[in-house]
Amino acid sequence: LSHPPQSLHLLAPVWKGGTRGIRGLSRVLAPEGNQKGRSLLQFLADRFYDVEALRDYLLRKQVLKVNQKNRPYNYIKQRYGPYVAGAYFILKQGGAVRFQGKEWIRPNQRGHFSLDFLKLQAVPVEAVDASGCAINYQGLDSLLPLKELQSLWLQRCPHVDDWCLSRLHPLASSLQELSLAGCPRVSERGLACLHHLW
Amino acid sequence: DWDGKVSEIKKKIQSILPGGTWDPLYDTSYLPPERADVVIVGGGVLGLSVAYWLKKLEKPRGAIRVLVVERDHTYSRASTVLSVGGIRQQFSVPENVQLSLFSIDFLRNINEYLAVVDDPPLDIQFNPSGYLLLASEKGAAIMENNVKVQRQEGAKVSLMSPEQLRNKFPWINTEGVALASYGMEQEGWFDPWSLLQGLRRKVQSMGVLFCHGEVTRFVSSSNHVETASGEKVNLKRIHEVHVKIDQSLEYQPVECAIVINAAGAWSGQVAELAGIGKGPPGTLQGTKLPVELRKRYVYLWHCPQGPGLETPFVIDPSGTYFRREGLGQNYLGGCSPTEEEEPDPGNLEVDHDFFQDRVWPTLAQRVPAFESLKVRSAWAGYYDYNTFDQNGVVGPHPLVLNMYFATGFSGHGLQQAPAVGRAVAEMVLEGHFKTINLSSFLFSRFYLGEKVQEHNII
Numbered sequence: 173l174s175h176p177p178q179s180l181h182l183l184a185p186v187w188k189g190g191t192r193g194i195r196g197l198s199r200v201l202a203p204e205g206n207q208k209g210r211s212l213l214q215f216l217a218d219r220f221y222d223v224e225a226l227r228d229y230l231l232r233k234q235v236l237k238v239n240q241k242n243r244p245y246n247y248i249k250q251r252y253g254p255y256v257a258g259a260y261f262i263l264k265q266g267g268a269v270r271f272q273g274k275e276w277i278r279p280n281q282r283g284h285f286s287l288d289f290l291k292l293q294a295v296p297v298e299a300v301d302a303s304g305c306a307i308n309y310q311g312l313d314s315l316l317p318l319k320e321l322q323s324l325w326l327q328r329c330p331h332v333d334d335w336c337l338s339r340l341h342p343l344a345s346s347l348q349e350l351s352l353a354g355c356p357r358v359s360e361r362g363l364a365c366l367h368h369l370w
Numbered sequence: 371d372w373d374g375k376v377s378e379i380k381k382k383i384q385s386i387l388p389g390g391t392w393d394p395l396y397d398t399s400y401l402p403p404e405r406a407d408v409v410i411v412g413g414g415v416l417g418l419s420v421a422y423w424l425k426k427l428e429k430p431r432g433a434i435r436v437l438v439v440e441r442d443h444t445y446s447r448a449s450t451v452l453s454v455g456g457i458r459q460q461f462s463v464p465e466n467v468q469l470s471l472f473s474i475d476f477l478r479n480i481n482e483y484l485a486v487v488d489d490p491p492l493d494i495q496f497n498p499s500g501y502l503l504l505a506s507e508k509g510a511a512i513m514e515n516n517v518k519v520q521r522q523e524g525a526k527v528s529l530m531s532p533e534q535l536r537n538k539f540p541w542i543n544t545e546g547v548a549l550a551s552y553g554m555e556q557e558g559w560f561d562p563w564s565l566l567q568g569l570r571r572k573v574q575s576m577g578v579l580f581c582h583g584e585v586t587r588f589v590s591s592s593n594h595v596e597t598a599s600g601e602k603v604n605l606k607r608i609h610e611v612h613v614k615i616d617q618s619l620e621y622q623p624v625e626c627a628i629v630i631n632a633a634g635a636w637s638g639q640v641a642e643l644a645g646i647g648k649g650p651p652g653t654l655q656g657t658k659l660p661v662e663l664r665k666r667y668v669y670l671w672h673c674p675q676g677p678g679l680e681t682p683f684v685i686d687p688s689g690t691y692f693r694r695e696g697l698g699q700n701y702l703g704g705c706s707p708t709e710e711e712e713p714d715p716g717n718l719e720v721d722h723d724f725f726q727d728r729v730w731p732t733l734a735q736r737v738p739a740f741e742s743l744k745v746r747s748a749w750a751g752y753y754d755y756n757t758f759d760q761n762g763v764v765g766p767h768p769l770v771l772n773m774y775f776a777t778g779f780s781g782h783g784l785q786q787a788p789a790v791g792r793a794v795a796e797m798v799l800e801g802h803f804k805t806i807n808l809s810s811f812l813f814s815r816f817y818l819g820e821k822v823q824e825h826n827i828i
Contacts, residue, residue, distance in 0.1 A: 360697060
């Protein structure tokens with residue numbers, strides 16, 4: 173194995189936690205660079221069942237990681253209500269949230285955020301900025317109960333696709349601003365079902 | 371003992387001589403293996419789905435050898451690729467709703483299920499535009515009941531009055547419509563060819579063997595037993611499947627343990643080969659598999675002033691349906707003919723008069739903009755039509771013990787294929803249905819006369 177740091181190309185972003193944001197994930201989803209490392213791994217995977225099984229496992233682990241990030245926070249929902257659960261979900265993903273009549277709450281550089289908003293159980297969430305977050309179809313479970321949501325920013329989200337767009341119709345009564353700029357998986361088929369929103 | 375040895379040596383010498391079975395100088399890789407655990411007759415979406423789930427649910431990994439026999443590797447007459455590709459949960463039978471719900475989950479997470487390392491992710495081009503079923507005065511009560519059943523199973527369907535329909539879709543003429551059910555989420559249409567290719571690629575990577583040939587004969591053994599009430603029954607087990615290679619007289623007998631009949635529109639013929647239906651009519655031996663070929667036409671037309679991007683898959687009370695195709699004001703649709711007007715299924719020629727006489731008048735009446743349209747192209751495909759109750763047949767045959775059916779879905783096989791594949795795999799591996807209970811879809815209902823009538827068939 174002549175190129176140890178480059179050969180396991182799929183591993184590096186997962187281990188270093190570099191999959192946060194569009195750049196890390198796009199590298200992982202469509203690995204084009206580093207041809208020598210990839211063909212060596214492909215060569216090994218064609219000949220050894222263990223290497224093939226290892227690559228299979230790593231691929232599945234990446235998917236599991238995204239699903240783990242989008243799991244529903246049922247306990248928080250039960251204890252503090254749907255608004256706080258939705259806000260916690262977004263903040264945990266790295267996005268920002270604004271309650272009615274309050275300021276934007278954002279996590280800092282290291283992903284930490286203050287838990288003051290746990291007191292705002294009856295205050296509806298007005299705006300959600302989920303730019304660059306790994307939110308997917310399952311993650312929308314936490315966003316759909318926010319009945320007074322007025323603006324939703326899903327810029328550059330790598331996992332938002334046409335299926336997610338078809339799920340947004342319960343927010344039709346309150347949603348006024350929806351941003352999907354730079355989402356690589358949204359196509360005209362998903363945009364065709366946004367007519368529910370007006 | 372000596373005689374036995376002599377005959378064995380004679381057999382070996384005979385096989386080595388040219389024309390015998392052992393031919394080391396000739397390439398026999400096009401032949402299927404001599405032994406396989408499961409032979410799946412038919413390589414369409416249902417057959418491949420059964421193969422996928424068999425390989426996924428088997429314990430330990432690599433325990434079962436599966437062979438898929440498909441006689442047309444271009445899939446030129448297969449129902450899968452000629453299908454319009456819609457998927458909906460708006461059925462009247464609860465099992466159908468559950469099957470569709472699982473299948474849409476499968477399609478949404480298709481890259482988790484069918485991921486192959488180093489291959490690009492699959493894009494089935496799903497349009498989540500929903501289905502709109504219209505009902506006249508007579509059908510309104512049935513539609514309400516159906517929607518209740520669908521909501522109970524978890525489908526998200528909303529009922530609309532003619533007033534709401536006019537507001538939402540101004541291009542619709544609501545004359546004669548009393549109620550409409552609109553499925554907003556998890557319904558739409560997709561590209562069946564990419565699903566087929568994705569399944570094929572994954573199934574090949576899991577080690578399933580493919581053979582380009584046709585099944586011509588089943589060699590089975592009979593066992594005469596007496597039931598508790600003293601009747602004599604003839605239980606059969608299929609031991610060998612003769613697979614004839616395409617465009618050749620050569621055939622290979624494949625010894626197998628289980629045969630799965632997923633031959634689509636031709637399942638009736640395959641079942642006859644196994645001796646199903648050969649007996650006095652009215653008995654279990656004499657009950658044939660009632661799956662027949664039925665030809666259906668699909669027309670593609672262009673209408674410059676037609677409905678816009680929000681067009682769902684619309685199904686008229688008269689049976690005519692249409693959907694948007696792409697972004698260039700093209701639409702595709704058709705109508706199921708009545709029993710008297712059934713076209714001859716011998717070939718896949720399109721009858722354009724059918725469009726002029728049957729489809730266009732109903733289309734123009736429902737959507738006035740369709741009065742001026744131009745037909746761009748048309749094609750015909752087969753339904754694996756179940757003449758008994760238009761619902762699928764799943765599970766083993768009561769007399770031919772190791773033949774399992776996965777066919778007869780009469781036009782909604784593609785949308786239920788992943789779930790049906792899993793059900794049949796569970797039946798084969800465990801002996802009973804684990805996740806979705808399809809006991810009402812077993813073969814025995816044809817003998818007992820219990821119809822599982824599905825009302826929402828197009």
